[in-house]
Amino acid sequence: MRVLVAEDDYVSSLMLTCCLEEFGYEVTTVDNGLKALELIRTGEFQLVISDWSMPKMTGVELCRQIRKRPASTYTYVILLTSHQGTESVVEGLEAGADDFIVKPFQPDELQVRLRAGERVLSLESRDVTIFALAKLAESRDPDTGAHLDRIREYCRVLCEKLVEHGPYVDQIDGDYVRTVYLTSPLHDIGKVGIPDNILLKPGKLTDEEFGTMKQHAKIGSDTLDAALKARPDAQYLRMARDIALSHHEKFDGSGYPFGLKGQDIPLCGRITALADVYDALRTKRVYKPAFSHEKAREIIIEGSGTHFDPVIVDVFLQTELKFVEIGQGFVDDVPQSRRESNNNVTPVSHSILSRFDRTLTFAEALVTAST
Template identity: 50%
Template sequence: MRVLVADDDEICREVVAHRLTTAGYSVLEAADGNEARDHLLLGHAQLAILDWDMPGCTGVDLCRMIRESETDHYIYLILLTARNSTDSALEGLTAGADAFVTKPISGSELLARVHGAERILSMETRDVAIFALARLAESRDTETGEHLERVRNYSRMLAQHLCQHPDFRNRIDTSFIRLIYSTSPLHDIGKVGIPDAVLLKPGKLTKEEFAIMQRHTTIGAETLEAACRKFPQAEFLHMAKEIAAWHHERWNGSGYPDGLEGEEIPLAARIVSVADVYDALTTKRVYKEAFPHEEAIRLIVEGRGTQFDPRIVDAFLQLSDRFNTIRERLSDTAPNSARTDSHLGALSVER
């Protein structure tokens, strides 16, 4: 595996590079943030060790830039820093860093972090399988792969931002952020069990049809629960089940399938709910045009404290420009999507 080492301090850079080369890694060096950015965006390395303070583009800015960019593979980012405060750690996590190595550099700590990165990156094959399975489910109602990409990017961005919120600091870490990115595409996997007559119906659903449509949450949950029983140590399966089961629950308890309320709703499901609704609002369906970004913001704000966790809506508002950027970059090029179930009361936007 090739590792990019970016640091404007030549001695520090050479020390890190030497330690990694001795351990058998292929090393690519960059003397500033701009050079490092070019290497990463061109796919020259899948693991990068970035100095926090670099000319041109700081390590934190580079983390943020990489997370906002469209790359073919996940890039594992380690920040090299003398800062060890909680606030600095939160700033780095929010920007998208996966881990930290503190200065002065310990060779054993450095290699431990890199070995950990290798384990995480080896899971990309698993993530590809998850995405392929989710895409198969979505293909039944002509959703595009871009829908799944958008939702998981929105979900990861919200999780990264929320990790600095006092209520979530002990609940959202790098593992949570990686897992929600990997598993959120499975939110509607239960659609495979819904008859075409209901799933593909372009008009308004009857009461009976809507009850059938709601079953996609329990079908998805039951499928993933069976996998959890077979592989109880697979943490990603547990999060995937929570998202599939409860991403249609509402903060005030009026959602489905179980009428969960407030904190009873798993955090991952609450995050994906906001991401999924925004995407449903801003994309074209066979029964409606895409709503403008500003209108989607207004509707989500209307659901603050009733449909959505208020803290997640507040995070969404702070990130709304970045949501719009992702929406534009990953816009649909496939034919119009079929209808999905109602997320916002009388306004049918997502089934």
């Protein structure tokens, strides 16, 4: 594993390097925080050991900068300090440091703390598991293709703009962006609980069928809520649940399942709603062609204040070129919709695995993924 060492004292840096190489790490060293930040931005370093006092940028400021940046991977930061007081520890933790080593360091302690960091980083495999679950749910839905990849990228773009300025800057930070990116693909996980004869039905759904289809928001939310009850500290499950429940709510209160209005709809749900609709508009369905970006843009502008949060529509307009790029970067590779070739669908899978069993299985898998 690669470790980045930021230390302005050459002798300390050399000793750290020797120890870390003995432990089997691949080490890169820099002598100030600014250089460290540049390297961290490349995404190649997830484990960082930084001195507290350094020229140009201190270790504490480096931590702040790392935590500020929206990132799809976590960076584990250990601060080296000669300060042993509580105030220093609090300052470091508030800045986002994960651990401390008091100088002069002891190799055994260094190794143990690095192992702890590696354990935390290994939790990132959880993220992969979650995405795999979302993909599994998606596999039952015929029209999606690279929908999940695009959705989370659209959400990321919107969040990264919202974090810069506007009324939601207090609600969004780097962690929020990362969690939306991680959990937005779970928005339709409740579709595993929808019978195949409705989910895979070609053509328009009857009112009754649409009523059943609408239940996917509640089914998904209940599934994730079950997982959340087992792990109440898992913030990502909370956000995943909120997104699953609220991504079909509309800003004017005409959405489902609860007809929530305006700011009562969780922000993550409002963000995912726009991303989801934009992607649906841009994608070919059996009942409609793929719309151009301009047409989709027009429809979204029309929905500002009724379907969508006007602030998020504004942000969408500021970032629309990125939406186009993402759309071009994640192209559906399914040549023909399964829905089109699935006229004789019978609710086989529904009969094999009841809706309850299926959602329970997902909840269990999510809890397992988070432990």
